[in-house]
Amino acid sequence: MSRKSPFSRLTMRIMGEKSSNLDLVRGRIVLLVSLFIIFYLVVMVRLVDATLIEGLIGEADGYVGAPQADIGEEQDSKFRADIVDRNGVLLATSLKTASLHADPKFILNPVETAKGLVKIFPEMTYGEILKKLQSDKRFVWVKRNMTPDEQSKVLQLGEPGLVFDYDYRRFYPQGNLVSHLVGYANIDGKGQAGVERSFNKLLKEEEQSIKLTIDVRMQHILRREVSKAMTDFTALAGVGILMDVNTGEVLAATSLPDFNPHDPSGNANAPEMFNRLTLGMYELGSSFKIFTTAALLEKKHERLSKKYDTTEPIKIGGHTIHDYHPEKRPLSIPEIFMVSSNIGTVHMAQEVGTEGLKSFFSDLGLMDKMEFEIDEVGSPIIPSPWREVNTLTASYGHGIAVSPMQLIAATSSVVNGGLRIHPHLVKQDKEPLSTTRVISKETSLKMRQLMRLVVSHGTARKAEVSGYEIGGKTGTAQKNVRGRYDNDKRIAVFVGAFPINNPRYAVLIMIDEPHPNKGSYGYATAGWVSAPAVARVVSSVGSLLGMNPEPDALDISDPLLQFISKEERER
Structure with missing residues (x-):
């Protein structure tokens, strides 16, 4: 039986402690190595990201599947503020869309x-696109302003060289x-x-x-009725305006043909691009008798x-002035107007005189370029030099040309009590009332009576709408084509106001080159063409505005019947 040395236990104890310490050291070394490896991997990944991936993005920011360019930082934004109507209805707005360009270098x-x-x-075309994709340029537009559906389909192509810009x-x-x-x-x-255009900067x-x-x-009502009149009389063009007679606010205004603002014609001279409201200058015929008659009553x-x-x-001067339907007798002022x-x-006009008539036209804004909030505004065509014969012909709207907007503004100034108004398109928080008087209240009342007489007994009977008391004046004028008046081309216009006993609104419809139809018995004059269209506008607008018709209201033209012959009253 052997006995173990006392040193053997000591040796085993020492060996056990060494093994434990070695394991501890070995674990720490493994931990440190692992940390170094992880750190190295993180650094390598970051280096790859910084040098390769971000480099590619920086070189081709916006590629399909890559982060897209920020509008505010990468390019000038095309954002524009909204344009709305008086009730807040959107007329123009800006929406964010994608455009597509290519970097041919990256097209696979x-x-x-x-x-x-x-x-x-x-x-x-296929050839058009292929030519762009094989170009030596680094940037070629493919399609501007894509739809979401188009953008989705482009993404499905998976082509890295196609780039979206927003x-x-x-x-x-x-x-x-x-x-x-x-x-x-x-597009820019x-x-x-x-x-x-006129408020581009703002x-x-x-x-x-x-x-x-x-x-x-x-606007819908007015455009519909102008379009109908054009169709009924196979006309070349048409204009309609509805205005507040006291403030000059343009409540509706249409020039036909018009254009699609999303796809306007590249030809600035295309018929649909011409703004007949303010840029077109027309000889507006007998509608000018409103101003000649008012000048006589006011000045004489x-x-x-x-x-x-x-x-x-x-x-006079080689010219002969005659009547369309001659009465061949002395006529009172109401009869002449009616x-x-x-x-x-x-x-x-001869009684008023040349200078008197010219100054009166000028006071109403008919002799100078009109101030308006859009740039498409023309200048009146005035005789130069202005001779006596020009005074006579201008008195009934020949030889002087103004825009339809000028005509309705001047008419509004005559019927609203005699205060000059300025037409405008941009709404103000509080619409100021004019204080510039052009005629007296008495003259304004007489003119309203005369204008009502034209509708109740005269050339504009087809403008009558029961209960709305419309008053106005027709005008039919031959068009001046290359310096000569063409008997087969005419302008037919009616301008008026309602309710004429206390006017709130002025309305104008002008039809360019109307042609007779069966329903008009061969006529294409303003009484057949424009007056009925105005009646339809007034009837619809009156209902829209909640204006209660007053069929039993006193007709302000009745006192003038004493100056009308029995034959005329009974026609």
């Missing part, structure tokens, strides 16, 4: 990519409805016409919307009972 397969893109954009595109929710007033902005976000720099005086509900204080001889035509006698009006 130009042929297959071109085949894919031409299916997405059928308006483009910016704002202008949208016009009302389409053609107000195109000549609102105008349009081009710059206003090209209308309010978009729309780009401010976020607050621009509110117009237009009411889209009235003649009584309505005064008569002027219309028996014979007037000859039957629209050129001869009688010329006699009144």
Whole structure:
């Protein structure tokens, strides 16, 4: 039986402690090595990310599947403030859309990519796209302002060389409805016409919307009726305006043909691009008798009972002035206005005199370029030099040309009690009332009576709407074509106001080159063409505004019947 040495236990104890210490050291070394490896991997991943991935993104920011360019930092934004009507209805707004360009250097397969893109954009040709994709340039536009569906299909192609850029595109929710007033902005976000052009800087720099005086509900009515009149009389063009006679606010205004603001014609001389409201200058015929008659009553204080001889035509300077339907007898002022006698009006103009008539026209804004919030405004065509014969012909709207907007503004100033108004398109928080008097209240009342007489007994009977008391004046004028008047081309216009006993609104419809139809018995004059269209507008607008018809209201033209012959009253 052997005995273990006492040192053997000590040795085993020492060996056990060494083993434990070695394991501890070995574990710490493994931990440190692992940490170094992890740290190294993190550094390597970051280096790859910084040098390769971010480098590619920086070189081709916006590639399909990569982060897209920020509008505010990468390029000038095309964002523009909204344009709204008087009730806040959107007329123009900016929406964020995607555009597509390519970096040909990164296009993997130009042929297959071109085949894919031409299916997405059928308006483009395969050759056109392929030419762009194999270009030596680093940037070529493929499609501006894509739809979301188009963008989704491009993403499905998976082509790394196709790049999305995001910016704002202008949208016009009302389409053609107000195109000549609102105008349009081009693909680069710059206003090209209308309010978009004249307020271009404000729309780009401010976020607050621009509110117009237009009411889209009235605009729909007006455009519909002008379009109907054009169709019924196979006309070339048409204009309609509805205005507040006391403030000059343009509540509705249409120039037809109009254009699609999303796709305007590239030809500035195209018929649909021409703004006939303010840029077109027209000889507006007998509607000018409103102003000649008002000048006589205001400046000469003649009584309505005064008569002027219309028996014979007037000859002056090689010109012969005659009546469309000659009465061949002396006519009172109400009769001259009611039957629209050129001869009688010329006699009144002679009494007023050249300087008197010119100054009166000027006071009403008919002799100078009109101030308005859009740039498409023309200058009146005035005889130069102005001779005596020009005074006579201008008295009934020949030889002087103004815009339809000038005509309705001047008419509003005559019927609203005699205060000069200035038409405007941008809504103010509080509309100021004019204090500039052009005629007396007494003259204004007489003119309203005369204008009512034209509708109740004269040339504009088809403008009558029971209970709304419309008053106005017709005008039919031959068009001046290359210096000569063409008997087969005419302008037919009616301008008036309602309710005429206390006017709130003025209305104008002008039809360019109407042609007779079976229903008009061969006529294409304003009484057949424009007056019925005005009646339809007034009837619809009156209902829209909640105006209660008053069929039993006193007719303010009744006191004038004493100056009308029995034959005329009974016609």
